[in-house]
Amino acid sequence: MKKKLFLLTLILSLSTSPIFTTKPTLVCEYEQRMREQGLVNIQEINPSILVELKYSTTDNFVGKDVYGCISQCFLQRKPAEMLSKASDILQRKHPNYRLLVYDGGRPLSIQKILWNSLPQYSTRERVKYVASPAEGSIHNYGSAVDLTIATTDGTPLDMGTKYDYFGELAYPKKESYFLKINKLSQKQITNRQLLRSVMRSAGYMPIDYEWWHFNAISRQKAKATYHIIP
Ligand SMILES: [Zn+2]
Numbered sequence: 391m392k393k394k395l396f397l398l399t400l401i402l403s404l405s406t407s408p409i410f411t412t413k414p415t416l417v418c419e420y421e422q423r424m425r426e427q428g429l430v431n432i433q434e435i436n437p438s439i440l441v442e443l444k445y446s447t448t449d450n451f452v453g454k455d456v457y458g459c460i461s462q463c464f465l466q467r468k469p470a471e472m473l474s475k476a477s478d479i480l481q482r483k484h485p486n487y488r489l490l491v492y493d494g495g496r497p498l499s500i501q502k503i504l505w506n507s508l509p510q511y512s513t514r515e516r517v518k519y520v521a522s523p524a525e526g527s528i529h530n531y532g533s534a535v536d537l538t539i540a541t542t543d544g545t546p547l548d549m550g551t552k553y554d555y556f557g558e559l560a561y562p563k564k565e566s567y568f569l570k571i572n573k574l575s576q577k578q579i580t581n582r583q584l585l586r587s588v589m590r591s592a593g594y595m596p597i598d599y600e601w602w603h604f605n606a607i608s609r610q611k612a613k614a615t616y617h618i619i620p
Pocket residue numbers: 493529534535536602603604
């Protein structure tokens with residue numbers, strides 16, 4: 391009995407000793423908060439989906455890593471399941487293609503950083519590229535995704551512009567015009583159409599201004615269904 395008590399005391403003293411308490415924490419608070427809000431890591435839903443969060447690198451329009459510790463893509467469960475379905479549809483048609491996700495659920499605090507990084511644009515112009523934090527982006531509700539198609543090794547297909555290209559060449563509604571004046575090739579448009587087709591088949595809606603952005607639900611419905619990610 392005494393021996394057991396000694397062992398218990400030893401374990402307790404070790405567990406509160408500096409060896410245990412100074413261990414660096416590996417939990418990203420932003421990611422933890424998204425999990426607590428019910429969002430899911432899309433790679434846990436479908437590990438074949440590739441993820442490269444551009445705002446977690448310096449390769450984005452701000453030129454800075456604005457995501458810090460966020461490295462996984464989180465979405466609300468329903469949109470995540472829809473994305474998984476889009477991935478399955480794509481791979482059935484093209485076994486060597488993968489969805490490559492650039493962004494998903496995005497905290498409102500980061501939406502403000504993105505908004506404030508474009509002072510050169512008027513509010514009217516700016517909303518074409520970044521949703522106003524006052525209004526809230528559908529990304530802030532974990533119900534929108536930015537993505538492209540890549541080959542299995544992660545090489546993105548040619549979509550005619552880079553992700554977050556600010557200009558009309560990225561507008562899906564102007565593709566036939568840019569094809570006519572040879573600013574977009576038929577191949578680039580076909581690649582974009584394939585992305586839209588698989589996303590639509592899974593229930594996602596494309597938008598007029600960005601070939602890479604898709605909404606799982608409307609802003610109104612997102613606001614009524616989910617809490618904003620703070
Ligand atoms: Zn987007």
